[in-house]
Amino acid sequence: MSSEDRLAALEAKMQELMDRQAIFDCIKRNSRGNDRFDVDLVTSSYHSNGLHELGSQQISGREYGEHANHAHGMLFDNNLHNVTMHMCEIDGDVAHAESYNIGLFMDKGSETGRILAGRYIDRLEKRDGEWRIVLRRATVEIALEGKATLPNGQPLPGSGYLKGSRDRSDPAYERPLSVESGGRW
Template sequence: MDEDRFAALERELRALKDRQEILDCIVSTSRGNDRFDKDLITGSYHPDGQHELGRQIISGQDYGDHANHAHGAISEVNLHNVTMHSCEIDGDVAHAESYVIGLFADKGAATSRMLAGRYIDRLERRDGIWRIALRRATVEVAMEGKAILPNGNGVVGSGYLKGSRDRSDPSYQRPLTAEGGERW
């Protein structure tokens, strides 16, 4: 293989690796939010990173405690779904836009809500690691409706595995087995 083709392949591989590491970083904050895993959340931000939430600017290092407190105060269960994702990389700086759908079973579990918006992120690679330098979050759709599973009025065929907001969640189990776990 000639040197030009090899260099082109290296650039393509670097771009693909960067995109995946950036998406992994963004998804890590959402997983951390749902599992109340402060380390996953704060580990996605540089030490001087910031998270804009409405008119409030929160340090990335404080965002884990803030998110866990806020989600715990308003909901029994929450799930953040990162959907469409675009990313522009220029050296060690990237700008990403990720659509997110947040689902929340309200306290008391009679109602639930959905918030949909976007994470608009500037990420930087420092010491070889991509992390968020600035996150601006939008909320563009908000809906509310009746909750079914958390209030004990399960749907036909329920008995599904129930997640938890800590490291007892089945997603942390290694190796994963079919044993244990709370059910709806």
């Protein structure tokens, strides 16, 4: 194999790795945007014609952030979407991804909570050098609910733990990070 062939193979492998990371970053950006009520972050994970299937509804990617904020805000004090196992197949500028997710939801009043686990099944496209979702289909395969207590049996309110916020005042947005920001339970 010539030096040029080895270099071309290395460049192709590097591009594949960069694409895989960009796809995973897009999927995680969507979840982070949901949890921080950051509509711009959620919207940035969809192409302008992107769709999000939620149950039997199909919601425009441009509208999904507002829809999710409204639903999460009405029902829950907090929510965390965790993206776990992730696989993707890339064919040129089209990718199909399957990402397992675990959604943790603190009901209003913070005394009970629920866990929903399922998968994001996504078709993404790379347009103008950027990977975004064209179609997201979300499954729910496990749903649990119960008391929301710490291992010592105490409720979160009054525990003194750092509490995230659903806006840009969340400590994750602070640069540089300090011990001054954020509310407490």
